Amino acid sequence: MNGAPQTSLPDYYGTLGVPPTADREAIRQAYRRLALRHHPDRGGTHEMMLRLNEAFEVLGNAGRRADYDQARAHAEDAGANARAQTATREAAGRAGDYPRNYNEFESWLDGICADFRNAKYGTTGKKGEFGFPTVENSNSGCLFILVGVAVAGYLMFGPFNDFTLKYLRGPVGLFVLAAGGWVGRFIHQMFRDGLGGPTDASPASDSAAEPVPEPDAGRPSEQEPRATSRPGGSSGNGSPTGLYRGTCTNTSFDPPLNAELVLKLDRRTGSLIEGSLELQGELVGGSQFAGLLEGHELRFQTTVPGESLIEWKGRLQGNEIVGDYTARLSAPEFVKQGLGTQQGVWRCAKQSSTKT
Numbered sequence: 001m002n003g004a005p006q007t008s009l010p011d012y013y014g015t016l017g018v019p020p021t022a023d024r025e026a027i028r029q030a031y032r033r034l035a036l037r038h039h040p041d042r043g044g045t046h047e048m049m050l051r052l053n054e055a056f057e058v059l060g061n062a063g064r065r066a067d068y069d070q071a072r073a074h075a076e077d078a079g080a081n082a083r084a085q086t087a088t089r090e091a092a093g094r095a096g097d098y099p100r101n102y103n104e105f106e107s108w109l110d111g112i113c114a115d116f117r118n119a120k121y122g123t124t125g126k127k128g129e130f131g132f133p134t135v136e137n138s139n140s141g142c143l144f145i146l147v148g149v150a151v152a153g154y155l156m157f158g159p160f161n162d163f164t165l166k167y168l169r170g171p172v173g174l175f176v177l178a179a180g181g182w183v184g185r186f187i188h189q190m191f192r193d194g195l196g197g198p199t200d201a202s203p204a205s206d207s208a209a210e211p212v213p214e215p216d217a218g219r220p221s222e223q224e225p226r227a228t229s230r231p232g233g234s235s236g237n238g239s240p241t242g243l244y245r246g247t248c249t250n251t252s253f254d255p256p257l258n259a260e261l262v263l264k265l266d267r268r269t270g271s272l273i274e275g276s277l278e279l280q281g282e283l284v285g286g287s288q289f290a291g292l293l294e295g296h297e298l299r300f301q302t303t304v305p306g307e308s309l310i311e312w313k314g315r316l317q318g319n320e321i322v323g324d325y326t327a328r329l330s331a332p333e334f335v336k337q338g339l340g341t342q343q344g345v346w347r348c349a350k351q352s353s354t355k356t
Helices: 012-016 024-038 046-059 062-073 078-094 102-111 139-157 161-167 171-194 332-336
Strands: 120-123 133-136 242-250 257-269 272-281 285-294 297-304 308-317 320-329 341-350
Touching (some): 012 046, 012 272, 024 046, 046 078, 062 078, 133 139, 133 171, 257 341
Antiparallel strands (some): 242 257, 242 341, 272 285, 297 308, 308 320, 320 341
């Protein structure tokens, strides 16, 4: 989409229903929503969970996502494509490693990166002095430091034993062991910074995002039905793809702002659907998107790079789609007025194939 060169890489953005401009928090929330629906213990399928996990393994990690984006943008770059293909294979290999019981899955989902994220680094040395590295609130951090010390000790008393006995005795040897611990801590910090797993974001880094409502783990959600739809579309009305026209109203303003809406649902593969949206009137904008259509429920996101992220939700009712949306805007004038997050409603009707 968006004129990107053709590659053999999977469309992970389409799988998660987010635009390529989505930040890591938007990717995390999209993955969590979809995992909530598609976990086998909630009526979904193992195959869909494999696709979601593979996509999140790549897009949720800063380094792997950078390689993936580079390969998508520059199909002729052999190096970038090789790195992206490697990341894809590794992600596919790890995709099946998730708890099959949903309650266990939620705990796993919430805690998979918390041990890294909660790490508090320190040192035994006073300010300005070299000391031994320390880490609190992280078992993995302690393990990385111990492994670093062990590797340094092995090198000292293994391959370089004669050199060690001659030169690395006493304080110098302790310095080398401490250096190994610092290397372990540095590697742990790299993992923490690059790992895009589902953890609680700090209030400072999540000021513009609101938590996505999720149903209780013990029962299915009424708003998020299980994936039981037929490939053809909704309630016997044939394929839901086609052209829809209607109105959109931003209810955060007084009086509300209105726009004419044109929605095209171009292609559907399973629960994934691609299309485009355009607004004209008091509200102006438009974007292509890849989203989800399950049963009667439609979800997708549109963006204006650097300006807004809009999450659209709708429900098919016969030949109409009725829904609401949440827009998150970064423009300082809106944020200052308390309008950084705006709400709206929309309704559109499917046009006859004879209309242009």
